[in-house]
Amino acid sequence: MDEGAKNKKFLEEIFKTLRDRSKLRLNCKVCKFRDSCGGCRARAYNYFGDITAPDPGYVNNIECWNRLHKEEEIMKAM
Numbered sequence: 001m002d003e004g005a006k007n008k009k010f011l012e013e014i015f016k017t018l019r020d021r022s023k024l025r026l027n028c029k030v031c032k033f034r035d036s037c038g039g040c041r042a043r044a045y046n047y048f049g050d051i052t053a054p055d056p057g058y059v060n061n062i063e064c065w066n067r068l069h070k071e072e073e074i075m076k077a078m
């Protein structure tokens with residue numbers, strides 16, 4: 001498989017995952033707004049390295065945000 005075909009397949013998998021809201025995790029998975037919202041996938045990826053992670057910028061996911069903040073404080077103290 002050439003490089004272009006590999007990239008195409010890689011992107012197809014990403015977009016397939018992004019379209020399937022049942023693959024979201026934690027609060028975004030069970031949220032009644034997930035089909036209309038789904039959260040910011042870019043933010044989820046930026047903070048968790050996972051496009052299916054909860055969007056830590058949304059108020060219902062405050063525990064995720066607090067956990068990230070706590071981890072950041074621990075890293076600063078090291």
Ligand code: SF4
Pocket residue numbers: 027028031032033034037038039040055058059060061
């Ligand atoms: S970001 Fe908030 S409203 Fe959107 S799907 Fe996730 S929990 Fe629901």
